[in-house]
Amino acid sequence: MRRPPPGALKGRGSGLRLAHRFQHEAREPFDDGWEREPDAPPPARTELRWEEARSALTYNDSPDIGFDRSLNPYRGCEHGCAYCYARPTHAYLDLSPGLDFETVIVARRGLEARLRAELARPGYRAAPVAIGTVTDAYQPLERELRLTRALLQVLAETRHPWVLVTKGSGVERDLDLIAPMAAQGLCAVYVTVTTLQAELARRLEPRAAAPWRRLRTIRMLADAGVPVGVSVAPQIPFLNDDLEAVLAAAAEAGARCAFYTVLRLPWEVRTVFADWLRRHYPERAARVLARVRDLHGGRDYDAEFGARMTGRGVWAELWRQRFAQACRRLGLATQGPALRSDLFRSPAIATPPAAAARPVDPRQLSLFD
Structure with a gap:
């Protein structure tokens, strides 16, 4: 079995707990050789934290972006x-965009109730909502x-349209909700398949489903009548150079459409990657980092709208042509399906428990005697 390279943590993408951009101090771990073997990386466990939404x-x-x-x-x-371009968001929590981003997961308590209340607001107008755009x-x-x-x-209750992008096979669990909504033209799912190279995927996306497993998810979604597409993002120069093979495998599995982006390295992501x-x-x-800078006008990241997702210059144009020709040959659309917003109905807001339990003044009942 191949041993992880120095500094790597088994099952983790980053071995760095680097200081984020808002910190004034940086700390580095020191190994005195007593706790473990010098070349054995420490375990990195996942910690769950809750926050009130x-x-x-x-x-x-x-x-x-289309939403x-x-x-x-x-x-x-x-x-x-x-x-992952979302790593810098952990800095707002005073956590490292490196190792903390993948080991300290914050779950948002009460989000379901918040969503229900926001959809029930007077004047709310439904439009497709993108689920899981950050993580x-x-x-x-x-x-x-x-x-x-x-x-x-x-x-589902409110018939609200949505689109989701995921690398997780767990989406199959919820087909009982997703398939009926798909039949009404209310949803679409994109499965990200970055590469078909198993070893590269294991290093690049260590706790995501394997490429073959994601293709099976596409097949299951398609067989259930769900409009399903493939995300071949990000394209990384000289690394996952199997764009056409991924698109062909996804099309064979039942994908109807596709999109791509090129690697972008905002803020701390440049250090982590x-x-x-x-x-x-x-x-x-x-070589990889030099080409990334070529794609972004000589910088690690160009935040300009219209260029940040696909890059600019000769190499960006080459990717655009490869993607367009492959999609045309395979019959893959480059735009997702139109989703219906006209079926939306405002949700019923449950009576708060405190109000429901409030005792009734018997004098009020006398009004109806």
Whole structure:
């Protein structure tokens, strides 16, 4: 069995607990050699924390994404993808975007009730909501916590349209909710398949489902009548260079549409990914990072709308052409299905327990005697 490279933690994408951009102090672990073997990395256990949800829907006005509202039941993601653009969000919790992002998972308590209340507001207008845009809604903890399922139950009750992107096979559990909504034109699911190379996927996305398992999820969704697409994101130069093979396998499994993005390295992600790259693929590290900068105008990340997702320049155009030609050949649409918003109905708000239990003044009943 291949031993993990120095600094790697088994089953984790990052071995760094780097200081985030809001910290004034940085601390590094010191090994005096007494607790364990020098080359044996310490175990990294997952810690669950709860926070009270103060709101459910998050709105945006970004012109280069296809939705204006999103819904995220978790902060942090146990899948541990080394490239995840959401890692810097853990800095707002005073946690490391490195190891903490994948080992300290924050679950949002009361989110179902918040969502129900927001959908019941006077004047609310339904439009597709994207689920799990920051972190995966079907990461391992969802098996026990079932927060995503509770949200789907509210959306099913209200006939509210939604779209979801996931690497987790756990979405299959909720087909009893998803399939009826799909039959009404209310939902679509994208499954991310970054590469078909099993060894690369295991290093890159250590706790996500294996590539073959994600293809089986696509097949199960398609067989259940769910509009399903494939996300081949992110495309990483000189690493997951099997774009056409992934699209072909997904199309064969039943995917109807596809989209891609190129690797982007905002804030602390550049440090986390560069460290991962030098540990696992040291011979390619300089070349990969140089090409990433080429794609983003000479920088690690270009935040400009219209360029941040797909890059710019010769290499970005080459990717665009490869993707377009492969989709055309395979019959894959590059736009998702139109979802219905006209079926929406406002949810019933349950009477708060305190109000329901309030005793009735007998003098009030005398009015009807």
